[in-house]
Amino acid sequence: MTSRSQRDTRLRLVTRQPITAVRRATEARRSRPPRPPEGTPAPAELAALARLVLADAVRLARWADGEGRRGGRTSPPRPEPNGILPAPELRRAAESLGLTDHRVRAAWNHARLAGLVELHDGTARSGWRLRAWDRDDTAVLRGWVALFDAWSLCRTAPAGSDPSLVAEVIEAVPQLLSLLHLSSGTAPAPALLDLLRQRVAELRTERHEPPADGGADPLPALLDWTWDALVSVGALRPRTDGEDVALTALGNWAVWVKLEQICVAAQSPAGHIEQSAEDLLRACAQYSPGPARVEYRAWLAARPVAQAVSELLDAARGDDALLRGLAFEALRTVGAPAEAAVRAVVDEPRLRPYALLWLAEQQGGEPEQTALLTREEATWLWVDTAAAVADHGEAHLLVGHLETAVQESLPALLDEVRATGHPRTVQVLIALAAAHPDPALAKAVRRAAFEVHHGAE
Numbered sequence: 001m002t003s004r005s006q007r008d009t010r011l012r013l014v015t016r017q018p019i020t021a022v023r024r025a026t027e028a029r030r031s032r033p034p035r036p037p038e039g040t041p042a043p044a045e046l047a048a049l050a051r052l053v054l055a056d057a058v059r060l061a062r063w064a065d066g067e068g069r070r071g072g073r074t075s076p077p078r079p080e081p082n083g084i085l086p087a088p089e090l091r092r093a094a095e096s097l098g099l100t101d102h103r104v105r106a107a108w109n110h111a112r113l114a115g116l117v118e119l120h121d122g123t124a125r126s127g128w129r130l131r132a133w134d135r136d137d138t139a140v141l142r143g144w145v146a147l148f149d150a151w152s153l154c155r156t157a158p159a160g161s162d163p164s165l166v167a168e169v170i171e172a173v174p175q176l177l178s179l180l181h182l183s184s185g186t187a188p189a190p191a192l193l194d195l196l197r198q199r200v201a202e203l204r205t206e207r208h209e210p211p212a213d214g215g216a217d218p219l220p221a222l223l224d225w226t227w228d229a230l231v232s233v234g235a236l237r238p239r240t241d242g243e244d245v246a247l248t249a250l251g252n253w254a255v256w257v258k259l260e261q262i263c264v265a266a267q268s269p270a271g272h273i274e275q276s277a278e279d280l281l282r283a284c285a286q287y288s289p290g291p292a293r294v295e296y297r298a299w300l301a302a303r304p305v306a307q308a309v310s311e312l313l314d315a316a317r318g319d320d321a322l323l324r325g326l327a328f329e330a331l332r333t334v335g336a337p338a339e340a341a342v343r344a345v346v347d348e349p350r351l352r353p354y355a356l357l358w359l360a361e362q363q364g365g366e367p368e369q370t371a372l373l374t375r376e377e378a379t380w381l382w383v384d385t386a387a388a389v390a391d392h393g394e395a396h397l398l399v400g401h402l403e404t405a406v407q408e409s410l411p412a413l414l415d416e417v418r419a420t421g422h423p424r425t426v427q428v429l430i431a432l433a434a435a436h437p438d439p440a441l442a443k444a445v446r447r448a449a450f451e452v453h454h455g456a457e
Contacts, residue, residue: 036256041249047137049250050144053234054114056107058133059097061116065126076123083112083119106154106232113150114143115336127336128363146336147233148254149305155229158221165200169222172199174258174301176226177235177247181255185247192245193223258301260294273302277311278318281326285392289329296333309338316351321388321424328354336362353381379405379413380420387424390431398435410441414448426453 077089085108094104111117115127132139152170230236235251284292316327345351405413429449433442
């Protein structure tokens with residue numbers, strides 16, 4: 001058997017996403033997606049409805065991005081630290097777009113929640129969804145669902161409301177929407193109010209909290225606030241006194257999607273919806289990307305976004321490189337609401353390469369790893385992904401992973417791998433040496449592992 005010398009060994013430059021290699025280290029399980037209920041509009045029709053709901057928000061986002069500004073304005077608007085558009089900017093937008101101040105204020109809120117505008121370094125600029133708005137129905141629907149999920153931020157709760165009671169109402173709303181969906185999209189308002197009272201009482205019992213004090217019942221006003229907010233995001237139809245509450249086609253579809261996600265998770269052997277982020281990711285490592293995303297969405301739907309993102313990032317900080325990659329794959333399901341938290345971890349060496357690639361994806365398109373990461377960061381990511389493959393995959397997958405390195409030769413790769421300081425470097429090199437069929441290459445890799453382990457130069 002012939003062997004190549006270390007000097008002549010070349011590595012092909014393959015700009016493959018790290019998750020692809022990690023995915024090949026696990027067994028895939030495929031499933032067919034469920035079909036929506038009969039009568040549900042096609043995705044293109046739903047996207048058209050979502051575009052109507054967000055028409056003002058899109059116009060305002062394009063104005064903020066520079067389209068149609070009057071008076072010689074060239075710089076983007078500078079929101080206040082809390083993201084609110086200052087009064088002078090609001091008036092300029094209203095004059096430019098021919099809208100009332102109230103509509104501009106609501107549209108700005110919707111644009112932020114739907115990912116149409118993003119705040120960076122104190123200025124507003126277009127989000128990736130705005131750039132895809134006219135051509136990508138999926139991006140439109142995801143933007144609308146992000147707004148739907150944030151309905152409670154679209155209207156101010158009644159003055160003087162108890163914050164804990166408001167939180168309980170928000171927690172109870174999915175059950176009310178489920179009842180609407182299962183009742184062919186409509187239900188009497190008194191029945192929904194009774195259900196709200198029952199659910200709030202259950203939540204207080206579960207938390208060992210005393211029942212609400214006697215006196216005026218605040219729940220009717222909070223229910224009206226809920227309906228107004230859901231009407232404003234296009235999930236409910238406007239109604240007059242005495243009319244039943246009714247879901248729109250968009251609202252009915254969105255509730256169905258969320259119910260399907262919960263059902264899929266509930267039917268899984270591990271019951272992922274109740275598990276920790278780490279257990280969820282370990283279970284989803286055995287799924288193909290489609291079913292895994294369904295699991296992620298169901299898990300996310302069961303907890304506040306900020307809490308879910310924090311748990312996923314904590315899982316990514318652990319020692320298992322497979323979970324690190326999968327955590328950022330799950331964060332792709334969260335999308336724009338996770339951006340601030342992901343930006344906050346960019347300076348953490350263990351998470352930085354994944355965070356940079358994730359943030360680039362949020363801007364649209366397929367990011368080129370070699371254009372986003374320094375050579376040192378790309379090499380660290382190569383070692384981290386190799387660790388995932390070594391821990392969870394088969395030998396031939398690790399050999400194939402060698403071809404994804406950014407270096408063009410084995411000596412260059414080994415020199416730079418030794419310099420990364422990755423805690424799994426020795427184990428990765430030993431596993432690669434044991435797996436590779438080329439004796440000369442395996443010998444060079446073993447020598448590098450020995451030098452890293454003993455601190456040799």
